[in-house]
Amino acid sequence: MYYIGISAYYHESSVALINNNKIICFLKEEWLTRIKGDNNFPKHSLNFLIKNYKLNNSNIKKICFYEKPFASWWSLFNFSIKNPILNQEFLINHIKSFSNGSIFFKKHVKDTLKIDQKKIIFSSHHLSHALYSSSFLRVKKEKIAVISVDGVGEGITSSIFDFKKNKINCLGTNKYPNSIGLFYSIITDFLGFNTNEDEYKIMSLSSYGRPIYYNKLLKVFDIRNFNLNEKYINFHKTVNKSFSKHLEKLIGPPFLNINNKKNFKKYSNIAASAQKILEDSLNILIQKTKEITKKKKIVLCGGVALNCKAVTEVAKCHKDIEIFVPPSPGDSGSAIGAAIFAHYQDSKKLDFNYQSPFIGPKREKLINKQDLSNFFKVLNNSKKNTLYEIYKLIANGEIIATFLDKSEIGPRALGNTSLICNALDKKTVNILNNVIKKRDKFQPLAPMILEKNFNKFFIKQNNIYKNHEWMGSLCKFKKIYKKTYKSIAHIDGTVRVQTVKNGSIKNLLNFLDKKDIKILINTSFNISKDPIVFDLIDVYVNMKRMNIKYLYCLNKIYIINQT
Amino acid sequence: MLFAAKKMKNMNLKKGFIKHSIDEYRHYEIFSKIKKKLYNKQDYSLRFTPQIIYNKGYISSKNFLIEKKKLNDFSVFIAANETIAKKKLENLNFLVKKKSLKLSLLILEILKDEERHSNLSSDFSKKKLNKFNYWISYKKEEILSNVRHLYANSLINTQKIFYPIFSILLIVISKLSLELNFENKNRSKNILDDIDPNTMI
Numbered sequence: 065m066y067y068i069g070i071s072a073y074y075h076e077s078s079v080a081l082i083n084n085n086k087i088i089c090f091l092k093e094e095w096l097t098r099i100k101g102d103n104n105f106p107k108h109s110l111n112f113l114i115k116n117y118k119l120n121n122s123n124i125k126k127i128c129f130y131e132k133p134f135a136s137w138w139s140l141f142n143f144s145i146k147n148p149i150l151n152q153e154f155l156i157n158h159i160k161s162f163s164n165g166s167i168f169f170k171k172h173v174k175d176t177l178k179i180d181q182k183k184i185i186f187s188s189h190h191l192s193h194a195l196y197s198s199s200f201l202r203v204k205k206e207k208i209a210v211i212s213v214d215g216v217g218e219g220i221t222s223s224i225f226d227f228k229k230n231k232i233n234c235l236g237t238n239k240y241p242n243s244i245g246l247f248y249s250i251i252t253d254f255l256g257f258n259t260n261e262d263e264y265k266i267m268s269l270s271s272y273g274r275p276i277y278y279n280k281l282l283k284v285f286d287i288r289n290f291n292l293n294e295k296y297i298n299f300h301k302t303v304n305k306s307f308s309k310h311l312e313k314l315i316g317p318p319f320l321n322i323n324n325k326k327n328f329k330k331y332s333n334i335a336a337s338a339q340k341i342l343e344d345s346l347n348i349l350i351q352k353t354k355e356i357t358k359k360k361k362i363v364l365c366g367g368v369a370l371n372c373k374a375v376t377e378v379a380k381c382h383k384d385i386e387i388f389v390p391p392s393p394g395d396s397g398s399a400i401g402a403a404i405f406a407h408y409q410d411s412k413k414l415d416f417n418y419q420s421p422f423i424g425p426k427r428e429k430l431i432n433k434q435d436l437s438n439f440f441k442v443l444n445n446s447k448k449n450t451l452y453e454i455y456k457l458i459a460n461g462e463i464i465a466t467f468l469d470k471s472e473i474g475p476r477a478l479g480n481t482s483l484i485c486n487a488l489d490k491k492t493v494n495i496l497n498n499v500i501k502k503r504d505k506f507q508p509l510a511p512m513i514l515e516k517n518f519n520k521f522f523i524k525q526n527n528i529y530k531n532h533e534w535m536g537s538l539c540k541f542k543k544i545y546k547k548t549y550k551s552i553a554h555i556d557g558t559v560r561v562q563t564v565k566n567g568s569i570k571n572l573l574n575f576l577d578k579k580d581i582k583i584l585i586n587t588s589f590n591i592s593k594d595p596i597v598f599d600l601i602d603v604y605v606n607m608k609r610m611n612i613k614y615l616y617c618l619n620k621i622y623i624i625n626q627t
Numbered sequence: 628m629l630f631a632a633k634k635m636k637n638m639n640l641k642k643g644f645i646k647h648s649i650d651e652y653r654h655y656e657i658f659s660k661i662k663k664k665l666y667n668k669q670d671y672s673l674r675f676t677p678q679i680i681y682n683k684g685y686i687s688s689k690n691f692l693i694e695k696k697k698l699n700d701f702s703v704f705i706a707a708n709e710t711i712a713k714k715k716l717e718n719l720n721f722l723v724k725k726k727s728l729k730l731s732l733l734i735l736e737i738l739k740d741e742e743r744h745s746n747l748s749s750d751f752s753k754k755k756l757n758k759f760n761y762w763i764s765y766k767k768e769e770i771l772s773n774v775r776h777l778y779a780n781s782l783i784n785t786q787k788i789f790y791p792i793f794s795i796l797l798i799v800i801s802k803l804s805l806e807l808n809f810e811n812k813n814r815s816k817n818i819l820d821d822i823d824p825n826t827m828i
Contacts, residue, residue, distance in 0.1 A: 099677045104688035134827040145804050148797035156793050185824035231817040601633045
């Protein structure tokens, strides 16, 4: 019997399918619609699962939505309705969103799949985060505490959970609008980037600055009381601008052109200050959780946990505990949490243990053999020689696109849907970052390395080491390698390295290791602002757009058919 | 276009749709370049949020156009819309030309593509439909497209007409909302059992 979890309507929509304690498949709607951050009801993903797993009313036990729709809608409405005239624009928009939002989840499911309405249930926002995140740790659940921190969900902005055997105790919550996630989004908006999407750019930018606006920004977000000062916010009034004129008076004009040197310096200082406030807030939360629960393993989840710089910094202050971040701590991963919640309703047990971040559909299902032979030519037919061919190409400064095994769950490509090249080849690295991927100049690319080689090149921080498997935390190069790999390290010397433990990409790295190529560059197989490629046609179109010739797929190396 | 390419079994059509979608991606890049050159700031009105194309009614979240239309109708749709896009771009080019000749050349590149797309599509549909049916379908698509643009462009202004009504409604709701309380009840030691899975509240 199947359990389906769905996350939708706010961040990127996703669907998870589980069966007998096993995760069968996970899909993001944006993969299929090609609309980055698509937050509509995941109709296409659900249809994909229905078709591929022959889902129907008789083999589906429950479908669970990741949060309480009305609670979520009402919490924002209730806050703004206190001043209906001043907050009119937001309120009208919010009312409009009612008609196509999560309130009609049951109807949207019914339109896609004929199912008994009693089988449709609802989890709770932060609980879904916690259930998903805890399932990635192979330890007894009673050994962990979970901190969920994001923008807002059901009017709650952060929660602390203490896990017991088949029980979860909620120790405390913080309420809207007092959200460290929303504070970070305000700064993202202020600096001219897209909220709910470009927060990672602020994290990168922060490395270039000094936190000289820290004290000023403390007036906006009070880290002791977790209080967001309403004077500086506007997101409850309008949907166009999340900050008020008071913030402009406090730290200067917004939306400046960052390509100007002076503006870049100023904005990186603001980003650094916001980053420090985020880190200090997380620090306090972890300290409190540690004191109350006495647990040695703390799981961080919610969108804020995607900030790998903050995770790394706070881990330095809490060396006595392990800080774990799952591969997809944001809302899209919560679809799995919702499915676990649905399963719990029947089993009354919390016995899920997932280990792999590769839970998307198998590539074989997404490759039409006729398309493959029409759009690509095999470079070398022998399986034995494939790795050698790749080695030759990489050594010659080529960039290879990979489309292997299963797709990754999180926002970061982990080798199966990646563009890879030799990390020592500075020229290729720069072309890949600036010309092909069109990333901002302040965002270096990330490397991947075999787990066995990690200690040779990088300084290990034990309490966040596990997160390197999905780039969930940062580390630094050892002194002797700093200069050699300067082009892939951030300005502050940090690297968002990925350790590779298994799969086809491990076989490739093992082969390259023998040929003395120890570190590869790994960046997601997409152009900035596009979703990661999903099927073979996406692969072809994106390779054409990026002018990439070689594809590693189905244990062979292919060259794109130029005609 | 991309989804149409994925759906096509005929390899020539598949390749045609792939080429078209690559062109469209390139057009987006050109527009981004123009935006960057013409504006020095990055405020909200200049940001592109992909999700907005749903709200403006340009695409539907329920299905792709190729799923809703027959292939002939789909190609008439392309022919009509590419011609409309060409006309709109000619107007845009007139404005951009005054500011930068280089940028204007980029728009001319798009114009050429739009013309090619339109011609290929109309040639395809003319082979499948007789002249009268093609003309009817073309006019229908032209009208629908103009209505869609009108809807998208007037979204903000039409909203404002209803503002006074909304204001009164909101004041009434604000008074009522004081009486409502959906605050969480006392929690027991297990949140998993506190949450009623059947309720949305």
